[in-house]
Amino acid sequence: MGVQGLTTFLQEHRELSETVLLSSQASDSVNFVVDGWSFIYELVFSLPWVYGGEYLRLVQLITSVVHALLAVGVKLTFVFDGPSPEIKFRTLKTRMAKSHIGPSLLFFRTSQVSRSTPRFLNESRIIPPLSYPVTIHTLLQLQSSHHDHIDIHFADEEGDPYAVELAGRLGAYVVANDSDFAILNTEGYRGFIPLQSMVWHALVGEEMAHEEYDEWVPAGKRKRPARNPNLGRGIIPPPNTTSCDLSLSFTVHSPEALSSFLEIPITLLPLLGALAGNDFSNQSAGAGKQVQQLFFEQRMVSSARINRVSTTLRSILSLAQKSTGKQAKYHVDSVMDLISKTVKALLIRSLDSLGSGEVEEIVERVVDSTLQYAIPKHEPTSESDSNLWPSPLCALHQPDLCPMLPLFSRNIAANEWTQDGTQEEDFVPSAEFVKLDAVRNTLMQAYRAGRLSPNILNCLNSGSLWPRLFLENPDAETTAKMTRPIRMWYCAILDDAVGLPEIVDEVMEESEQVSDDLEVVSGKDDEAEEELVDVVESGSEDDGADMLAPLKGALRRLHDPNSGPTGPPSADATLPVSVKQSRVTEYYRRGTRVVDETVQIPSLSELLSEISKSELLHTSAPHTHHYVKIPSQPLLTRTPDVRLAVFYRALGESDDTLRKTKSLTPEQLLTALALRWLLRFLRDKAAENPQSKERQQERWTEKEARCLLAAFDWNVSGHANGSDPSYEVYQGHPPILNRNVQLTSQILQCLDSVHQLAEVLLLSDRVSSPAHLFSGRRFHAYLTNDLGPVPVDTFADGLDDVFLQERMSRKEKKLKNHQSQNAVDNPSKLKQRNAPRKINDRGGGFYGLLDDVEA
Numbered sequence: 087m088g089v090q091g092l093t094t095f096l097q098e099h100r101e102l103s104e105t106v107l108l109s110s111q112a113s114d115s116v117n118f119v120v121d122g123w124s125f126i127y128e129l130v131f132s133l134p135w136v137y138g139g140e141y142l143r144l145v146q147l148i149t150s151v152v153h154a155l156l157a158v159g160v161k162l163t164f165v166f167d168g169p170s171p172e173i174k175f176r177t178l179k180t181r182m183a184k185s186h187i188g189p190s191l192l193f194f195r196t197s198q199v200s201r202s203t204p205r206f207l208n209e210s211r212i213i214p215p216l217s218y219p220v221t222i223h224t225l226l227q228l229q230s231s232h233h234d235h236i237d238i239h240f241a242d243e244e245g246d247p248y249a250v251e252l253a254g255r256l257g258a259y260v261v262a263n264d265s266d267f268a269i270l271n272t273e274g275y276r277g278f279i280p281l282q283s284m285v286w287h288a289l290v291g292e293e294m295a296h297e298e299y300d301e302w303v304p305a306g307k308r309k310r311p312a313r314n315p316n317l318g319r320g321i322i323p324p325p326n327t328t329s330c331d332l333s334l335s336f337t338v339h340s341p342e343a344l345s346s347f348l349e350i351p352i353t354l355l356p357l358l359g360a361l362a363g364n365d366f367s368n369q370s371a372g373a374g375k376q377v378q379q380l381f382f383e384q385r386m387v388s389s390a391r392i393n394r395v396s397t398t399l400r401s402i403l404s405l406a407q408k409s410t411g412k413q414a415k416y417h418v419d420s421v422m423d424l425i426s427k428t429v430k431a432l433l434i435r436s437l438d439s440l441g442s443g444e445v446e447e448i449v450e451r452v453v454d455s456t457l458q459y460a461i462p463k464h465e466p467t468s469e470s471d472s473n474l475w476p477s478p479l480c481a482l483h484q485p486d487l488c489p490m491l492p493l494f495s496r497n498i499a500a501n502e503w504t505q506d507g508t509q510e511e512d513f514v515p516s517a518e519f520v521k522l523d524a525v526r527n528t529l530m531q532a533y534r535a536g537r538l539s540p541n542i543l544n545c546l547n548s549g550s551l552w553p554r555l556f557l558e559n560p561d562a563e564t565t566a567k568m569t570r571p572i573r574m575w576y577c578a579i580l581d582d583a584v585g586l587p588e589i590v591d592e593v594m595e596e597s598e599q600v601s602d603d604l605e606v607v608s609g610k611d612d613e614a615e616e617e618l619v620d621v622v623e624s625g626s627e628d629d630g631a632d633m634l635a636p637l638k639g640a641l642r643r644l645h646d647p648n649s650g651p652t653g654p655p656s657a658d659a660t661l662p663v664s665v666k667q668s669r670v671t672e673y674y675r676r677g678t679r680v681v682d683e684t685v686q687i688p689s690l691s692e693l694l695s696e697i698s699k700s701e702l703l704h705t706s707a708p709h710t711h712h713y714v715k716i717p718s719q720p721l722l723t724r725t726p727d728v729r730l731a732v733f734y735r736a737l738g739e740s741d742d743t744l745r746k747t748k749s750l751t752p753e754q755l756l757t758a759l760a761l762r763w764l765l766r767f768l769r770d771k772a773a774e775n776p777q778s779k780e781r782q783q784e785r786w787t788e789k790e791a792r793c794l795l796a797a798f799d800w801n802v803s804g805h806a807n808g809s810d811p812s813y814e815v816y817q818g819h820p821p822i823l824n825r826n827v828q829l830t831s832q833i834l835q836c837l838d839s840v841h842q843l844a845e846v847l848l849l850s851d852r853v854s855s856p857a858h859l860f861s862g863r864r865f866h867a868y869l870t871n872d873l874g875p876v877p878v879d880t881f882a883d884g885l886d887d888v889f890l891q892e893r894m895s896r897k898e899k900k901l902k903n904h905q906s907q908n909a910v911d912n913p914s915k916l917k918q919r920n921a922p923r924k925i926n927d928r929g930g931g932f933y934g935l936l937d938d939v940e941a
Contacts, residue, residue, distance in 0.1 A: 088265030090363035090378070091388030093280075096268060098389060102343045103283075108158040109333040115159045117258030118279075119249050122166035122221070124262040128281050128321055130217045136207055136557065136822055138830035138862030139214030142799055145858050147322065148224045154286070154323035156235055158334045163237040164225060165252060166218075167245035168490070168540050169547035173454055174244070177365045178552065179673065179680045186212055186555045187675055194559055194824065202822055215554035215834050216857035219841060222536045223858050239481055240533055240540060242489040243547070244458060250275055251461045251482055255473040259338060261321075266364065269355035271341040272461045283337035286323045348396040350403070356459035358399065360452050361428065362391045367455040377451055381432040398431050399424075425449055425456075462487070479530050490533075493546040494526040496585030525583045525722050528848065537850045542842050545577050549587045551672040551685075554838055558675075558831040559824065562784075565831050566674040568767050569839035574687055575736040576846040577670055582690040583722050586668045690721065697735045722848060729847045736843060737763055753856035756844065757798065760836040761791060786829065790869065794833060797865035798856055820867040829869070830862055 096102060108116060129147045133140045155162060170178060189210035193201055200206060222238075229236040241248035246266045253260050254274035260267045267278035323332065345352040360367050363378040382391055406418040418424045426449050430437065437445065462483075464473070474481050480488040492499075498519070515523070532538040544550045551573055553566035577586065668687040673680060721732065734743055737759050747755050765786060772781040837857065844853040867873040 088267075088364065089269060089359040089392075091391040092265040092268060092359070092362065094387075094389040095392045096265070096339055096344075099347065102347055103337045103339050105335060105337055107333060107335045108160065110157045110159070110331055112159055115161055117161045117163065117253070117256045118155065119163045119165055119253040119256065119258045119260045121245065121249055121260065121262030121264060121267075122164050123245070124264060124281060125164065125321070126217050126221050127213065127263070130213055131211055132322060134207075134819075134863055135211055135214055136827075137820075137866045138556065138834055139216055139220075139857075139860065140863055141214075141216060141220045141858050141860050143861075144217065144220055145224050148221060149228065150323060151321055152225075152228050152232075152236065154332055155334075156232065157332050160334075161235050163239060163252065163256065163258065165239045165241055165245050165249040166222075166540065168241040168243045168248075169493075169543040170550075170552070171243055171366075171458070172548045172550075173366045173458065175548075175550070175673075182552075182555065182673070182675075182680050186557075187560065187678055187680065190557050191560045191678055193557060193827075194561070198822065202819075212557050214862070215556045215838055216855070216860070218541075219539070219838075219855045220858045223855065226536055238536060240536065242480070242483075246270060247459060247461050248482070251464070252474075254461075255464065255482070266359065266459070268339045268344055269341055269359045270459055270461065271352055271355065273463075275341075277338040277340035279336045279338055281321050282319075284321050285319055285335045287333045287335070288324050288331070348392075348400070350396055350399050354399060356456050357425065357428075357452075358392070358395050359459065360455035361395045361432065364455060364458075366458045367451060377448055380435065380448065383434060395428075395432065398428055402427050402431065422449075422453070425452055479527065479534070481534075490530065493543065494530055494584045496587070497583070498522050498526065500585065521719055521723060522584075525720050528722065529580075529584060532845070532848060532850075537848075538845050539842055542576065542580075542846060545586060545670050546580060546584065547587075549670050551577075551670050553672070553674055553835070555675060556831045556834055557827055559828050560675075560678050562828065564675040565835040566672075568764065568832065569835055570672070570685070572736070572763075572839040572843050573672070574685065575693060576843045577668070577687045578690045578693055579721060579846050581668050581687060583720055586670065586687065693736070694732075726849065726852060729849060730852060733844060733847050733849060733853065734759075737840065738766060751800075752852055752854035753798075753859060754800065756837065756840055756853050757795065757856045759853075760840040761794065761833065763840065764832055764836045765791070790829060793865060793868035794829075796868055797861055798859045799861070800859065816861065816864045816867055816873060818863070818867060818872055820863065820870045820872040822866070823870065826866050826869045830865065 129144060129151070130139075132147070133143050152162065189212050192210055196206065201210075225236070225238055229238060239248070239252060246264060247270060249260050249262075250267065250270040250272055252258075253276065254272035257274050257276060259276045259279050261279045261281060261284075263281050265278075341352055341355055345355055348358070350358065361381065363376075367377050378391075382394065386394075402416075402418065402424065405416040408416075418427065426445075429445065429449050429452060433440075433445075464482075476483070477485050477488075479485060479491060483489075485491055501519075529538065533540075533543065541552060541554070544552055553569070553573070555564070555566065558565055580586065667689075669684050670687055671682050672685050673682050675681075721729065731744070734740070739759065739762070743759075747758075750758065768785045772778070772785055775781050837855065841853075841855040841857075844850060864873065
């Protein structure tokens with residue numbers, strides 16, 4: 087959103103900008119710092135959105151844009167927002183209501199014919215929820231082949247100040263759609279380029295230039311050929327220009343020009359933005375009003391706010407400079423004094439009409455909003471300072487100044503690692519400290535590398551969760567509820583690894599000390615830091631090896647300290663340890679409102695204990711275990727196989743699933759697990775209320791599951807070069823049916839949540855998002871029979887209790903009876919006709935993963 091009214095103000099005063107032209111023939115390069123979310127919005131909304139996202143086409147768009155910018159000599163640095171600060175929560179809730187709930191309500195209250203028109207779809211757009219992971223995946227692929235010209239950064243918190251600070255270090259422009267970049271300033275920053283101001287020019291040969299005028303036209307009647315007004319405008323280059331000579335022109339707005347025009351110091355531009363209204367000042371100021379409602383009349387145009395605020399600031403500063411000793415009331419003693427005087431001068435109501443302390447509250451909110459623009463001054467430590475990456479954990483700041491580091495250091499900070507009187511330089515890290523520090527560094531490096539979503543880190547930064555929403559029926563329960571258990575799992579894992587904020591209480595259960603229990607098992611005092619755990623023989627070729635054996639072995643001894651290495655585990659025992667209860671606040675849709683709900687996060691030991699108890703109650707043939715000593719260590723420092731086993735158990739899977747997944751690609755694996763989670767969830771919800779027809783109808787049919795799996799381009803290569811040529815690109819516009827929209831919203835939510843759990847467990851290489859292979863339009867086309875037949879594989883009878891039985895029309899029933907009669911006459915033909923057509927030639931078949939979904 088940016089500063090309210092500033093975009094219009096800049097458009098009305100074009101003399102504040104300059105135009106720059108870049109050509110592919112120029113030898114000089116220029117640096118662009120691109121705001122990641124502005125980039126996503128610009129590209130995604132040029133594609134059909136209502137079907138859930140055309141991610142295959144999005145990959146192609148990103149690739150073409152990046153290649154075109156590189157062709158004109160641009161070095162690209164993308165910056166994506168980090169976790170959201172709490173001061174922005176009101177703005178986020180307002181945006182969620184306007185950009186998701188409002189359009190969904192309007193869509194489901196409009197007739198199918200009216201809501202299918204281009205105008206309606208353009209005015210009620212919702213960004214597809216998997217746009218972010220697809221963009222990151224594509225940019226990382228492009229970076230691998232253009233390492234010197236493409237860089238990707240993930241901000242510590244809000245991305246705008248980070249992008250400007252980075253642009254100052256690189257001597258770069260910032261490309262975005264957010265007017266905040268016109269007031270942010272730092273040394274070396276060259277200015278702000280609006281995405282809509284970019285214009286591409288394709289220089290073609292003379293024969294192409296004159297070809298359209300070869301036909302004779304009578305004098306005076308020659309007309310200019312019609313052309314697409316959007317062709318070449320914006321960041322998307324003209325199509326089919328790979329062999330052409332490209333050039334790019336754009337408009338630059340600099341904070342120096344703006345401050346000079348407004349006649350206020352450049353250092354006061356952030357204060358101007360906070361007073362005029364920005365994403366951080368959207369806070370209540372008493373009596374149900376926002377701060378800006380106390381400053382400006384409702385009928386005032388947005389651009390006039392900039393003039394009013396700048397005039398007020400200029401007047402106060404002018405009087406302060408001219409004041410003498412007899413005019414002390416005009417003195418400005420400090421920045422706080424300036425803010426207080428400006429707030430009082432801007433108020434459209436009398437000070438007497440405000441309550442006690444209300445002015446001070448307004449001033450405090452303005453100060454908080456202004457501080458969000460603060461950019462620390464960079465002082466190079468030496469002439470050879472490269473300006474970036476002073477430490478492996480942060481590209482811009484030293485560890486003691488990095489805002490991100492404290493988010494990953496709560497477990498370390500909660501312990502006293504030095505004794506009284508010990509000097510810092512004499513500190514010798516203990517084994518436990520080394521483990522916690524390794525976990526912290528691993529998670530931070532995963533975030534900086536784009537393998538840990540900023541949306542996940544909200545639980546570390548502010549104790550909040552913001553599930554991504556899409557177009558969904560406002561009369562139904564939000565799809566975010568389906569995946570809450572998954573989010574509880576990754577919150578518990580992060581709490582165990584680095585610690586969540588706001589740990590509420592500590593529930594103590596009467597028990598013996600855990601360390602005493604382990605000593606009884608081991609029998610050696612000098613090995614108190616080690617656990618005796620049972621594992622399956624590592625050299626075995628058995629596919630049924632239990633990768634959770636080390637964790638479950640320790641849990642069994644905690645259940646029953648007298649069981650010993652060979653004692654049977656107690657299935658009904660409780661975990662006799664101290665349990666820290668943490669909470670997070672989840673923001674989601676309830677009806678037509680955005681609500682927040684406090685959710686208790688169980689400890690990781692409790693979740694693992696529940697897994698252990700569940701398996702003990704359902705295990706018919708116990709494994710033969712061998713006992714070895716391994717060091718006790720956090721979950722995220724264990725082997726990928728152990729973490730993968732926890733991942734499966736968190737999703738309700740068993741060892742049988744482990745054996746069936748060896749033939750699947752990482753993208754196919756995540757798709758199958760997300761679909762299995764969704765099918766089981768809907769089955770269980772229907773079982774809770776078997777008399778509810780609505781619950782029964784929510785379940786998927788077997789055909790719908792096949793349509794989903796057929797909507798992925800499984801043959802596409804791993805590079806960001808678009809779809810495989812053999813894959814048929816569907817360009818139609820299938821009907822937009824309510825049920826199909828809801829099915830899309832459900833599976834997108836499950837795909838996103840399962841992917842986030844894989845990221846937290848550091849399994850991105852083994853369980854990857856398939857979003858870049860998905861076409862929502864193709865999914866809807868299969869569902870509505872616009873495409874067909876659906877490629878199928880073998881489904882077992884065990885799916886009967888999971889899928890909703892499809893209703894057949896009279897014509898379909900008659901056809902089925904006719905086929906059955908023919909089968910009696912010639913059974914060999916029936917066997918040949920019903921033989922499934924495989925869509926995956928890997929061993930076991932992709933659909934085989936759905937065979938064992940039980941009731």
